[in-house]
Amino acid sequence: MNATDANLVLQALMGRHSIGQRYLDDPGPSDDELLTLTEAALRAPDHAALVPFRFRAVRGAARARMASLFEQAALAAGKDAEGAVLDRERALKAPVTVAVIARIDLGHPQVPAHEQWACVGGAIAHFLLAAQALGYGAKMLSGAKARSALLTSAFCGPGETLVGWIALGTPSLDRRAKHLKPAAGEVIDFWS
Numbered sequence: 001m002n003a004t005d006a007n008l009v010l011q012a013l014m015g016r017h018s019i020g021q022r023y024l025d026d027p028g029p030s031d032d033e034l035l036t037l038t039e040a041a042l043r044a045p046d047h048a049a050l051v052p053f054r055f056r057a058v059r060g061a062a063r064a065r066m067a068s069l070f071e072q073a074a075l076a077a078g079k080d081a082e083g084a085v086l087d088r089e090r091a092l093k094a095p096v097t098v099a100v101i102a103r104i105d106l107g108h109p110q111v112p113a114h115e116q117w118a119c120v121g122g123a124i125a126h127f128l129l130a131a132q133a134l135g136y137g138a139k140m141l142s143g144a145k146a147r148s149a150l151l152t153s154a155f156c157g158p159g160e161t162l163v164g165w166i167a168l169g170t171p172s173l174d175r176r177a178k179h180l181k182p183a184a185g186e187v188i189d190f191w192s
């Protein structure tokens, strides 16, 4: 990689940020682009190549079905009708939503669960970064609904965990989260 390419990669990495679903409009990524994002996710470090994750994209008519499940999950969790409708409307905002599903092998002889979870995190980061590189806004979201039995059974198979959803679309506003990151020096030191 030459210096110009290296700079571009670093700029992309350091400029990565989430964009909330209220700022995500049409169009979302195409089917081919979703494959590209998945390919990027598959480059995450993965001990023993277990691929402890998979994605399920929701677009088109399936969004209404997912939104209705969000509403039902909110009601089941004790939200009032108004709150549940808000959850449904939020689910419809992003043109494409991608469920992140972890499949952790708890009995693996060589790779403990925490290493597999680290891979899932890396996959999410790569997916988000690739989305931004293609010009899309994205944000990883979860909340109590990711743990709801209704949504878990709709998205996951036996033994799988619903991590949450990545909302994707074209940013209407390039709005960054307000919270600041710590200085790098606060996060790395020299062990001796």
Ligand SMILES: Cc1cc2nc3c(=O)[nH]c(=O)nc-3n(C[C@H](O)[C@H](O)[C@H](O)COP(=O)(O)O)c2cc1C
Pocket: 016, 017, 018, 019, 124, 139, 140, 141, 142, 143, 163, 164, 176, 177
């Ligand atoms: C697995 C996972 C679940 C998340 N769930 C939520 C969520 O439900 N709501 C939320 O506001 N942020 C959630 N976040 C954090 C946002 O995706 C985002 O990273 C955060 O707002 C910081 O913004 P940034 O990505 O621009 O630094 C989650 C992140 C991860 C990795």
